[in-house]
Amino acid sequence: MEKEKIMKISVRSLVEFILREGDIDNRISGGMEKDAMLMGSRLHRKIQRRMGSDYHAEVSLKIQVPCEGFLLQVEGRADGIIKKEDTDEVTVDEIKGVLRDLEYLTAPVGVHLAQAKCYAYMYAKQAALKKICVQMTYCHLESEELKQFTREYLLEDLEEWFLSLAGKYEKWAKFQIMWREKRNTSIQGLIFPFSYRDGQRELAYSVYRTILRRKKLFIQAPTGVGKTMAAVFPAVKAVGEELGEKIFYLTAKTITRTVAEQAFLTLKDQGLSCKVLTLTAKEKICFMEQTVCNPEACPYAKGHYDRVNDAVFELLTAQNTFTRGVLEEQAQKYRVCPFEMSLDISNWVDAVICDYNYVFDPNAHLKRFFSESTKGEYLFLIDEAHNLVERGREMYSAVLYKEEFLLAKRLVKGEDRKLYGRLGECNRLLLALKRECENYEVLNSVSHIVLKLMNLMSEIERFLEECSDEEKREKILELYFRARDFINIHDLLDENYVIYTELEPDGRFKLKLFCVNPSVNLASYLEQGNSTIFFSATLLPVNYYKKLLSVEEKDYAVYAKSSFPEKNRLLLLGTDVSTKYTMRGDVMYERFADYILKIAESRRGNYMVFFPSYRFLEDVYERFAGRTADRPELESIIQSPYMGEEQREQFLEKFEEDRETTLIGFCVMGGIFSEGIDLSRDKLIGAVIVGTGLPQVCNEREILKQFFDKRNMRGFDFAYLYPGMNKVLQSAGRVIRTEKDKGVILLLDERFLGIRYQEIFPREWNQYQTCSLENVEGLVRNFWDSRD
Known part of the structure; x- marks a missing residue:
């Protein structure tokens, strides 16, 4: 007999x-109440402890409701049962x-009361009670x-109320059961969609085995291996075998998401x-032109929650x-917010392709x-897991600027004495730290400031309830979120943090809580899943990434075999x-310009040249432009610091055009064109990398260096060398995209001959x-003659 x-x-x-x-209304304090719940978990426990012996805290409850073809199990933990x-x-x-x-709270919030009523019904049913009381306890976080x-x-x-509630959910649960059966049946017959490339089969097997064992895997996969499909296919197979229920495909850049979408479409x-x-x-x-989420500013926010469930259900059953x-088309049809609707749809899908922050960011997850x-x-x-180190940090x-408190003080002066006083207290504490800081200063504790910030937040909350000046409200709200x-990051402080002040x-x-090693914080989210696959074409040296992205000692790591013929590069x-500061000057800039010119003259085609900074780019380009002013067969384009999406597309389209001339793109290492772009075959035949990509020396890099030096972990390498070389490897990776590509990579800096740099070279x-x-x-x- 089949189990129900x-x-x-x-x-x-x-x-x-x-x-x-x-x-949807961001003007009312609903969003802040969510923050309050997060900040109030310790206070929660404090209240429970002082309620006396009749109070039983955190009581687990569950109940099963018979539905058509299945049981709906509703479960949760009541904060307290008083007997x-x-x-x-x-x-x-x-x-x-x-x-x-x-005093502003005159009745319980509807969903809060509904939660309590669910627990009351579950407990009363279980204990065969004819009646039961519900108590909503609201606690002010500052005053308690x-x-x-x-x-x-x-x-x-x-x-009657509870069964009606469960009945409204029944169609959603039924849809989910039927869909999962259909999905799993389709996965059973699924085969890898291409002929395996060199190393790709082993890669896919490693991913599947890692998921099976509920472990983490770090993959260094050279360009051209087909790492996206080698990760997606075994993950989908694992979902079909119930080794996971949902895939999160996480990326750092919009352009990489397209590749993931294509992999799923292929399957x-x-x-x-x-x-x-x-x-x-x-x-x-x-x-809307401006993202203002309230019913007066946005027609899609007005009545959004009245219509969104119908919009979601229709879309789920049709697409x-x-x-x-x-998403945009459906949101227009139902006049709902497309973003909020997409978050609701995420509950019901099998795979979510999204930015890192939807999983890891404490404010956006x-x-x-x-x-x-x-x-x-x-x-x-x-x-592109190499990006997660800096994104995680x-x-x-978290950062506070003293000047923001001063500005807020001026805004409320003469209008709100209490808030003005609280802002003054915070400002004075920051002023005292400023007087002790000549350049930057590492501190042991700032808990006295956090205490004042909590007092301040309470006053801001009250101020926002009463303030009608929208512009003033917006500025004070910014400070509230800061x-x-x-406060939230202060709760996370451990040995992986450095607290410091700096005169910019x-x-x-500035006062900063600087997360030097994000691995512990990342782990708190990754542990909520079954398995994690980190992959990139530049995950070298792998131990550096293991230390900063994972807390496990025994994570797996594989180095995928390149499918690219070595003779083609x-x-x-x-x-x-050299790009060392001591060597920079006219003579060296002239030499770099000559190198670029010689490469461009050696074969007609498209090239990209990557520089360590815009300033360096401009200095070399000036010399190069002087040499090519009367050479129409040599065309050059330059990346600018603030390119919008349209300008980026226009820049890349230049490389897609059929042309009789040579095109040289001047770009910046670590910028938008140095990773994630795909220019295969003869769309790009050469990359010139100017310099080792080392970050500029600054206070924060020096703090990183000292942090790792104290732990005998080669501070210079962690702070400068590894991040720099990653930019070099990413930039060089633009040339070779497929097995049939041919190209030249020119590394311009005598330091590349050093053993520490060559240790990081890929195989x-x-x-x-x-x-x-x-x-x-x-x-x-x-090289080109032999290839032709």
């Missing part, structure tokens, strides 16, 4: 999904931390003042049934691929999947040039030649 299927949902998810209504010994009276307590003044609302319910009334052409969603940032997908265009209380059967595929660091982030070159004074190291670079300005053109011509 069980679909599980948490109490909170059920009530927040089915009972939401009305507008008085001498009476039959039982009360279910639900605690919520708030920042707003309790409590406000309670209590009401008694009959079991029969609660039962769908083979018969795969799979729902795939690509998440687009709110600012990009918003229909399997949810790209930006599909998808709380429905990655809150403290959830754990899912997720599979994480992290593309950014996400888990303070909130600082423009005179501003010429790798040259220029020994008579494929072991056949390099040295050159000088005198013989470079001959070597390049010989």
Whole structure:
């Protein structure tokens, strides 16, 4: 006899999904209340402890509701059950931390009360009670003042209400069961869509084995191996075998998402049934000129929650691929916010393609999947994983500027005495730190400032309730979020952080909680899934990335074999040039310009030249332009610092054109054209890399260096060498995109001959030649003659 299927949902998810209504409105403090809940977990426990012996905290409850063909299991934890010994009276307590003044709270928030009623019904049913009390306890985070609302319910009334709630969810659960059966059947017959390239089969097998063992895998995969499909295919197979329920394909750049979308479409052409969603940032997908999320500014925010569930259900039952265009069309039809609708759709799909921050960023992550209380059967595929080190540092660091408090003080002066006073307190503490700081200063603790920030947030909360000046409100709200982030990151402080102050070159004074090693913070999210695959064409040296991206000692690592014929690439190291600061000047800039000219003259085609900075680029380009002013057969284009999406596309389109001339693109290492772009065959036949890519010496890099030196971990390499060489490898990787590509890579800096640099060279670079300005053109011509 077949076992009856069980679909599980948490109490909170059920009530927040089915009972939401009305507008999206960022002016009311709903968003802040969510922050308050996060900040209030410690206070939660404090309240529970002081409630006395009749109070039973964190009581797990679940109930199964029979539905057509399955059981719906609703489960969760009640904050407290109060049972008085001498009476039959039982009360279910639900605690919520708030920042707003309790006098503004005249009744419980609807979804909060609904949560409590669910627990009350589950407990009363289980204990065979005829009636039960519900108590909503709101606690002010700063003052710890409590406000309670209590009401008694009959079991029969609660039962009718609860079964109606569960009934509204039944069609969603039924859809999910039927879809999963269809999906899993389609996966069973799925075969790899191409002939395996060299190393690709082993790569796919390594990914599958890692998922099977619920481990992490680091993949160094040279360009051309087909690493996207080698990661996606085994992950999809694993979902079909119930080794995971949802794939998160994470990328750092929009352009890489297209490659992931294409991989899933290819598998769908083979018969795969799979729902795939690509998440687009709110600012990009918003229909309005300005992203202001309230019903007065945006018609799509007005009544959004009244219509969105219908919009989502219709789309889910009609489509399997949810790209930006599909989402926008549906959002227009139902007049709902396309971004919020896309987040709702993420609940029901099999794969989500999105930016890192939707999983890892404490402010932007998808709380429905990655809150403290959830754990899912997720599979994480992290593309271009080398980017996650710096992105992780950014996400888990927080900054305060003294000047922002001064500005806020001026805004509220004479208008709000209490807030003015709180801002003054914070400003004085920062001023005291500023007086002790000549350049930068490493500190042991800033908990005294965090205390004042919590006091300040309370006053800002009150101010925002009363303020009608929209411009002023916006500026104070910015400070609120800055303070909130600082408090939240302060909670994460451990031995992987450095606290420091700095006087910036423009005179501003900064206090920073700097996450030097993000591995522990990243782990707190990755642990909520089953398995993680980190992959990149430049994950060298792999131990550097293992230390900064994972806390496990025994993670797997593979180096995929290159499918690219070595004879199709010429790798040259220029020994008579240097980008060291002591060597820079007219003579050296002239020499670099000559190198670029000789490469361009050796064969007609498209080239990219990568520089360590815009300043260096301009200095060399000036000399190059002087040499080619009367040479129409040599065309050059330059990357500028603030290119919009349209300008970037125009830049790349130049390389796609059929031309009779040679095109030289002047670009910056680590910039938008140095990774993620695909110019195969003769669209790009050469890359010139000027310099070793080392980051500029600055206070933060020196802090990094000292941090790792103290731990005997080669501080210079961690702070400068490895990040620099990653930029070099990424830039060089633009040339070789497919097995049939041919091209020249020229590394221009005598430092590349040093052992520390060559230790990081990929295996494929072991056949390099040295050159000088005198013989470079001959070597390049010989290479092309032999290839022709």
